Amino acid sequence: MTKSNRTLNRIILFVLGIVAVLVGLTIGAGVLPAVRDAVRPYLELPRSVDVPAASLWIVAVACAVVIVLALIWVFTRGGGGTSIAVRERSGDDAVTINVALVRDVVEHELREVRDVVNAKVDVFLVRRQRAARIKVAVRRGGDAVAVLDAVDHALAVLDRTLGRPVPVLVHLTGGTRSVLAKPSRVG
Amino acid sequence: MSSSPNGASGVERRIRRRSVHRSRSTAVSVALVVLALVAAWIGTESVLRAVGAAPLLADPQTAVDTALRPDAAFVTIAEVIAGVLVVLGIVLVVLALKPGRQHRSPVPHERGAVIIDTRIIAATAANAAGTAAGVPDGNATATSRGTSTEVRVVPVSGIAVDEGIVRDAVKDRLGQLDERFGRRVKVRIAEQGTLS
Numbered sequence: 001m002t003k004s005n006r007t008l009n010r011i012i013l014f015v016l017g018i019v020a021v022l023v024g025l026t027i028g029a030g031v032l033p034a035v036r037d038a039v040r041p042y043l044e045l046p047r048s049v050d051v052p053a054a055s056l057w058i059v060a061v062a063c064a065v066v067i068v069l070a071l072i073w074v075f076t077r078g079g080g081g082t083s084i085a086v087r088e089r090s091g092d093d094a095v096t097i098n099v100a101l102v103r104d105v106v107e108h109e110l111r112e113v114r115d116v117v118n119a120k121v122d123v124f125l126v127r128r129q130r131a132a133r134i135k136v137a138v139r140r141g142g143d144a145v146a147v148l149d150a151v152d153h154a155l156a157v158l159d160r161t162l163g164r165p166v167p168v169l170v171h172l173t174g175g176t177r178s179v180l181a182k183p184s185r186v187g
Numbered sequence: 188m189s190s191s192p193n194g195a196s197g198v199e200r201r202i203r204r205r206s207v208h209r210s211r212s213t214a215v216s217v218a219l220v221v222l223a224l225v226a227a228w229i230g231t232e233s234v235l236r237a238v239g240a241a242p243l244l245a246d247p248q249t250a251v252d253t254a255l256r257p258d259a260a261f262v263t264i265a266e267v268i269a270g271v272l273v274v275l276g277i278v279l280v281v282l283a284l285k286p287g288r289q290h291r292s293p294v295p296h297e298r299g300a301v302i303i304d305t306r307i308i309a310a311t312a313a314n315a316a317g318t319a320a321g322v323p324d325g326n327a328t329a330t331s332r333g334t335s336t337e338v339r340v341v342p343v344s345g346i347a348v349d350e351g352i353v354r355d356a357v358k359d360r361l362g363q364l365d366e367r368f369g370r371r372v373k374v375r376i377a378e379q380g381t382l383s
Contacts, residue, residue, distance in 0.1 A: 009211045010283045016218050017279030024272030030255045031265045056237040056247065063230030070219035070226070077212050129198045133206075141324050144303055144311040145363045148296070155298050167198040168299035171206060171291075174306045 004077045012073075085123045085130060086162055097162060099123045099132075105161050106134055109154035115142030116150065131167040138172050147172060199300035206302050209287035218279060292334075294365045305331045308368060312336045312357050316374070319356030320348040326381065329357075335371035336361065344380030 362369030
């Protein structure tokens with residue numbers, strides 16, 4: 001849901017994995033004769049490598065670059081969440097609607113629905129468009145069809161309130177709270 | 188807003204897809220932090236060696252020599268490090284290549300993109316079965332896997348439960364979510380009833 005680039009994430013994992021396997025095999029080849037014999041047809045590992053003094057600074061700089069890139073990637077991940085649900089511009093004026101309004105409307109509409117435990121609304125910037133994610137926790141043993149009808153109704157009210165349809169993702173989930181919620185009783 | 192047959196816009200399709208598949212952000216972060224720590228160690232040792240100071244653990248030349256041809260004392264350590272690296276690498280590659288689907292299904296819907304947890308689909312099936320069979324809430328349970336659903340009903344003693352009616356009710360209810368879910372429904376009625 002966030003802005004993180006998932007393809008790049010996969011590529012990073014893949015490359016790091018391959019590197020780890022290769023380094024592991026190299027070290028293993030020095031210790032375990034079985035590994036050494038298995039690797040031998042493909043490459044002959046040198047018995048010893050000289051580390052020249054000149055390369056030390058290059059290694060140090062390369063390590064620093066790796067550290068900086070790794071930390072930048074780690075700390076810039078996520079993001080994309082926003083508190084503004086709608087922004088309309090006309091000339092110099094802009095009208096913004098806060099996510100709190102969307103939250104209030106959705107929660108109010110879903111409060112009386114029997115199988116809904118609670119609803120959570122977040123707004124994300126996806127490709128410079130704002131989209132709302134509505135996570136609806138459904139009671140254990142609840143009926144998704146009825147809940148979906150109620151959500152449809154809530155969305156219709158929301159569209160009327162905001163004046164235009166906002167892209168939404170509805171996620172019916174069984175949160176931890178819905179497991180603890182009491183089953184409803186029919187008298 | 189461009190509309191696809193089931194009404195979801197491009198943005199909605201994108202967030203739906205991203206919700207069904209797991210993000211590897213956490214795994215990437217952990218791997219990168221470990222990488223940064225290792226790089227920090229190698230860098231420090233290089234600098235210490237370059238300025239002629241004493242190494243923290245081992246200077247680069249010793250480390251490389253030991254890794255390629257360890258002496259007796261380091262054989263076990265080298266073995267352990269090699270094993271851990273290989274296993275870790277395989278785990279990362281598997282994480283990178285597996286589709287990483289979560290237990291959720293996208294459901295076609297007129298307004299918005301909808302995804303439903305498999306557990307909630309099962310709950311819906313149990314709910315429909317319980318209503319059709321006329322048994323209390325806890326007597327109907329269901330499990331879902333992909334698009335197939337299995338329902339188990341424990342009848343209240345003295346009142347027979349018709350398997351066909353229950354199956355039709357479940358199929359009908361799940362079919363309202365998506366016709367895929369209604370196709371493969373299995374119903375099992377327990378032989379032994381319970382007292383209500």
